[in-house]
Amino acid sequence: MNKLALPNRILKSVDKPARYIGHEVNAVYKDPEGLIRFAMCFPDLYEIGMSHLGIQLLYDMFNSYDDVWCERVYAVWTDLYDIMKEEEIPLFALESQDEISKFDFLGITLQYEMCYTNILQILDLSGIPFYSDQRDNDDPIVICGGPCTYNPEPVADFFDLVYIGEGETIYRPLLDLYKECKNNGYDRKEFIHKAACLPGIYAPSCYKATYNDDNTLKQFMPLYDDIPSRIEKEIVTDLSGSCYPLKPVVPYIKATQDRVVLEIQRGCIRGCRFCQAGSVYKPIRSRDEKKLEEYAKQMIINTGHEEISLSSLSSSDYPELYKLCDFLINEFSERHINISLPSLRVDAFSLDVMSKVQDIKKSVITFAPEAGSQRMRNVINKGLTKEDIMEGCRKAFIGGWTRVKLYFMLGLPFETEEDMIGIAELSNDIAKLYYDTIPKEERKTKVSIVSSTSFFVPKPFTPFQWAKMNTMDEFRYKAHVVNTAMKQQLNHKSIKYNWHAADVSVLEGVFARGDRRLSKVLEIAYKKGCMFDAWTENFRFEPWEEAFSEADIDPSFYYNRERDTDELLPWDFIDTGVTKEFLKREYLNAKEGKVTPNCREKCSGCGVAKYHGGVCIESKN
């Protein structure tokens, strides 16, 4: 059990060797004899991947099966990558330290577009051919899942199978099918074809895409009669009844999320028009509060973590939040276990809870207005008014908070210069509010407002999926407009303004709405050394520019082009439940600045009611 794939000499020379050794508390070890070997991969650094709840959930579920051993594998950092390439050391799984190429399955989660080159690092180091059609019977079945699979086309050629939707439902039947095929003279192609008949499973090699002269998609067709032309996402209708990882693996080195994570609900009622997660995870489904209490207790005992955090897209929309917070505070505060409550709306309740669980002097009040003007917030259907923000801040200032963080986006559709300047004005108004609210003699410190803008990237299955994304120059100009406006504000000394890099956003934009022809670009970029592109210190734009030009692909076709709403989109073969008609309607509403109520206020007929789950059946129970 103490076998290590890397020799002492290498482990002593690389940064944080603990990334590569396994043996953590709650890691699962099995006798591999006769088991299906599944390598579960997060294609980024160990510290990032270990913080991901989805992987912990699937790891736990797979290992609860007697006939499966699921192990973990992550991308290796560049120092070890160079050594492994140089010495031809194959990539290995953390638990058994066995080579990935010996596994039955390699499952890769796709959480963000900028990890796509890391997929190729994993395949390359494992000695698995990049393209599905180059693999033979001895190679593992390479499958992916996660949010980016709502448009898997840019990476489709690298995968044998793509799992569309929530992972809890179809893996068991898929594994059973694999066993059956293994027992009957296994043929890789045959298995892939049969898997494509399962709900939620997309086998890219079983579909053919053809293109028009103007490069738009002409046709997307299944190659066999027995597989569906549209693939419906998988969804857990009864979230409370599904599994939960009560014994998550506890890393030795500090992971990004070094805490117990309680997923309180999945999905969102809000309908923000820029948000892909809010759309594809519909309808919102809550976990039973009593069960969550029990999970929290057990997970703290099983891990020894000193912090517990709630996870959801918008915690304030959890119906029993008050009860759950009350329980957590009573149960854990005395035991020196910190409680962290992200994605909470700032109001009297949340301020009260925060004052109980955090040091006010150190904690920061966070708002995500996303846009600077009310007009723009209506365009994106962000149900947060200036009054909400000001009232939340006023209460927070009276409560003793002095630090406010604001998140905005630049480059949203239908944006005007006024909307940009609105970002600076709102920041200034909040600073002014502090000085108006707190009398001079009671001020212990200056107020600190940190405003950040990211650049808007249109995503599939949102009402903005047809929108034109800004160019790098436009982005830089807009950041300059905001920055200049910031400096002109009366309270500019209390405000700090940050903006993101434009080049990474543009790449993200290309791959978010790309098609199959982009896999070539990824391959060329990887061969030029692109890896860990989500890491600022590692990101270089020039090789990407070369890669596009060598592949003879114009990136602006993908990001800087408004699509006709009748155009066949590369991801149209996926059915998320939300209808195209609804998205078109929402695009129009955005143009007109018309607000759509949230799912609890009024059903807007998006289409997901067909799943008969969550909020769609709440009032009917």
Next chain:
Amino acid sequence: MKVRIRFSKSGALVYIGHLDVMRYFQKLFRRANIPVAYSEGFSPHQILSFTPPLPLGMESTGEYADVELTKPVVTKEALSALALQSVPEIEILSFKELPPKCESAMASVAAARYSVGSNTGDDIIKLAGIISSFKEADEVRIVKKTKKNEKEVNIRPLVYELCYVKESNELEMLISSGSTDNIKPEYVIEGLLSIADESICSDELIFKRIDQYARIDEKLVSLDEIGCDIL
């Protein structure tokens, strides 16, 4: 009450750094339900301290942590609770109450015992042959390199014991350690080689820390022998 824990570190876990070992113990105490005392203030932390960091990659059977408890736990029960919750590569070897006003493990370390082995074996025999001349020498000077500078030191008076163990084909040494006159076992190997003007591939040597000692009344006493079991 203050308790001293002796533990070993082996296998894959030799690649876990000092800070991560500290974090590991904080979580281990929670899992094993050991009533550890916390500091005051807004971000309370466990009152816990360790002996000096073990170099990354080195095994040890003599690591120590001192921890403050809010109430006593019987040694036998604490050991079984900790064993149940710990990974096999970190084994808790003892759990003893410290006498009042006892100096912390960190501050009291004065010496450490190491073994040195090698996969090839020949190197150790070569080194063993130099031991007697090393012991006879009045001075053995080596260059101590730190990040900032280089300094020549005489390590001879800092090596208290040095012998060859035939059964295991290893060298064993007891050398000065801690905040004053700290030397690494590698320095002794360097010293031996300099005397005989020999060379070996030092990458192939395997160092292991066996135990750590405090100086009490001019005698070196294992840190493990200072406390008593809680009955």
